[in-house]
Amino acid sequence: MTTKNDVEKFRDPVLAKKVAEHIKKLAPPYETKFCHVCGTHEWTITHYGLRSLLPDNVDVISGPGCPVCILPASDIDEAIALTEKGVTVTTFGDLIRVPGSETSLQKAKASGGDVRIVYGLRDAIQMAKKNPDKEFVFFAVGFETTSPSTAIEVLNKPPENFSFLVSHRLIPPAMELLLGIGDLHIDGFIAAGHVSTIIGMKPYAVFPEAYGMPTVVAGFEPLDVLFAVDMLLQQVRDGVARLENEYKRAVSWEGNVKAQKLLEQVFDVVDGHWRGLGKLPKSALGLKREFSRYDAREKYDLHIEESRDILKGCLCHLVMIGKIKPPECPSYMTSCVPESPKGACMVSNEGTCRIWAKHRVTKLR
Numbered sequence: 001m002t003t004k005n006d007v008e009k010f011r012d013p014v015l016a017k018k019v020a021e022h023i024k025k026l027a028p029p030y031e032t033k034f035c036h037v038c039g040t041h042e043w044t045i046t047h048y049g050l051r052s053l054l055p056d057n058v059d060v061i062s063g064p065g066c067p068v069c070i071l072p073a074s075d076i077d078e079a080i081a082l083t084e085k086g087v088t089v090t091t092f093g094d095l096i097r098v099p100g101s102e103t104s105l106q107k108a109k110a111s112g113g114d115v116r117i118v119y120g121l122r123d124a125i126q127m128a129k130k131n132p133d134k135e136f137v138f139f140a141v142g143f144e145t146t147s148p149s150t151a152i153e154v155l156n157k158p159p160e161n162f163s164f165l166v167s168h169r170l171i172p173p174a175m176e177l178l179l180g181i182g183d184l185h186i187d188g189f190i191a192a193g194h195v196s197t198i199i200g201m202k203p204y205a206v207f208p209e210a211y212g213m214p215t216v217v218a219g220f221e222p223l224d225v226l227f228a229v230d231m232l233l234q235q236v237r238d239g240v241a242r243l244e245n246e247y248k249r250a251v252s253w254e255g256n257v258k259a260q261k262l263l264e265q266v267f268d269v270v271d272g273h274w275r276g277l278g279k280l281p282k283s284a285l286g287l288k289r290e291f292s293r294y295d296a297r298e299k300y301d302l303h304i305e306e307s308r309d310i311l312k313g314c315l316c317h318l319v320m321i322g323k324i325k326p327p328e329c330p331s332y333m334t335s336c337v338p339e340s341p342k343g344a345c346m347v348s349n350e351g352t353c354r355i356w357a358k359h360r361v362t363k364l365r
C-alpha cells in the first residue's frame, strides 16, 4: 500500500536529479525506446516533464493504456442501439463523449436517449432497483483493475431489469500486439502498476522469456517511472532481458488471487476488438454462459456490424500504439481540443492527446 511517506519519497526532486544523472550514464549510444501501457503513467510522465530529464536518445512512448480510447466504435454503437430500444444506459462520464461510428452517447442523449452518468456500478444498480418498470444496462469498460468490480456485482445477482454491456479488455495481449509491429522497435516495457496489482508479475514473464523484452512493473510517482527507465537501461546494458518489479510496495508475483478467482468465475477470456487495432486474440472478457441473463448483448439481441473505427482526420490508432505523438496529428489543438474532441484519445483523462493538450505540450519531447 502506498503511504503519504512513499508519495513524498517518490517525488523527491533531489533524488530525481540523481536518478536522471544515472540514466544518462547508463544510456547506450543509440536510440532506445521504452513503452508504457497506462494512462496514469502518461499523466505522470507529462505532468512532471520526465521526458525532458532523459537523454535525447532515450524515449518513453505511450501504448494502448487508456481503457476508454481503445474501445472500438462498434461497442459505442451497441450502447447507442440500446438507447434506441428504450433502455437506460448507465456509464462513467468520459465514455459518453467517445465517438461511435456515426455519433456518440452524448449526442444520443441530446436526441432523447436515456443515458445516465454514474460514479459507480452500485449507483446504477440502485437506480434499477428504484425503477423496476424500466430496463437498465451498465456499460462496463476498463482493464483488469476494474473488471473485478463488475464480477462482484454479477455474482451479487442484480435485479431482473439490469444487465451489463461488457467491454472489459486485458493488457498483456495488447503488449504482445505491440511487439508484432515491425517498425515500432520497442526496447522494453514499463508495465502498468494498477493492472499489475490484480494480475501480479506472472503474466509478464512471457515478455523477457519468449520475446527477449526487458520488462519492469512500475508505480505512478515520478521517481517510480525514472527508476523503471533506469532498471530497463541496466537490462539493455547487460544484454539480458529480465522481469523486474519496481512497484514492490503494491505488486506481488501472484497478484490479487481473490480478484483473479472472481474473474475466472464470471468471465471467459475471448477475442476482443480494439479501436483501430482490429481483433486481438484472447484480449477481452465475456460473461460465462451461466450469466447470460445479465448479458445485454444477448438480452437485447444486439448485432452491430464491425464499425468504422478510424475517423477522418484522427490518428488515434497511431497515437495509441506510440507510433506518433499527439503534435504529429494535424488536428491536435486545431480542430481537436479537450473541449471539443475529435477522437477518443482527446476524450478521456487517460488519453494521451488529452493529457498532452491539458499540459499544452506542443513539442515531441
Ligand code: SF4
Pocket (backbone or CB within 6 Å): 313, 314, 315, 316, 317, 319, 326, 329, 330, 331, 332, 333, 336, 337, 341, 342, 343, 344, 345, 346, 347, 353
Ligand atoms: S489529436 Fe485528436 S484527432 Fe488527432 S489523434 Fe488525437 S484525438 Fe485523434
